[in-house]
Amino acid sequence: MKAVYLVLFAWAVVGVGAKAWPADSEVLRPRVPVDQIESARAVTNPFPVTPEMREKGKALFEGKAFCRACHGADGKGLGMDLDYSTFKGPLPRNFTDKLWQQARTDGELFWILKNGSPGTDMAPFIPLVLTEEEAWQVLMYVRSFDGR
Numbered sequence: 247m248k249a250v251y252l253v254l255f256a257w258a259v260v261g262v263g264a265k266a267w268p269a270d271s272e273v274l275r276p277r278v279p280v281d282q283i284e285s286a287r288a289v290t291n292p293f294p295v296t297p298e299m300r301e302k303g304k305a306l307f308e309g310k311a312f313c314r315a316c317h318g319a320d321g322k323g324l325g326m327d328l329d330y331s332t333f334k335g336p337l338p339r340n341f342t343d344k345l346w347q348q349a350r351t352d353g354e355l356f357w358i359l360k361n362g363s364p365g366t367d368m369a370p371f372i373p374l375v376l377t378e379e380e381a382w383q384v385l386m387y388v389r390s391f392d393g394r
């Protein structure tokens with residue numbers, strides 16, 4: 247009998263824990279199509295991550311690349327003065343979400359800047375708005391939102 251209570255107790259603890267911290271499977275679902283994800287993940291940042299490179303990335307994020315308009319100066323995905331009801335897909339990502347940061351490789355994020363996120367308002371930025379080097383600088387800044 248005691249064993250039954252123990253099992254029920256363990257089940258309740260695990261169950262409640264799972265409800266309190268749901269993995270947001272829609273946010274974490276890879277954006278890169280299955281047939282390209284292996285090659286996308288194989289791509290790595292060829293530039294050194296330095297405070298200077300991040301500063302350049304910040305200037306691009308807030309300036310000519312207008313990431314800030316949708317992603318917000320705080321990276322939480324709620325830019326200023328935008329009517330999100332016009333967005334055709336999901337809202338911009340919350341870059342301070344550590345689970346999301348861990349789920350994505352640099353190569354996947356670089357793929358997004360090249361291809362956009364199909365079916366959403368996240369458009370491609372390379373090569374029309376950003377060079378590849380600038381894209382890596384912006385991504386260094388995106389990475390810094392999780393406190394690293």
Ligand code: HEC
Pocket residue numbers: 273276277307311312313314315316317333335336337338339350354355358359363366367368369371384385388
């Ligand atoms: C017009 C609004 C808009 C602008 C401007 C914009 N984004 Fe996005 N971004 C989005 C939306 C919406 C999503 C969510 C797409 C999805 O759920 O697949 C997104 C998603 C992303 C993602 C996450 C993709 C993933 O794998 O989860 C990254 C990284 C990103 N944007 C970076 C940038 C950068 C860097 C810039 C500037 C160069 C930028 N975005 C500009 C709307 C925008």
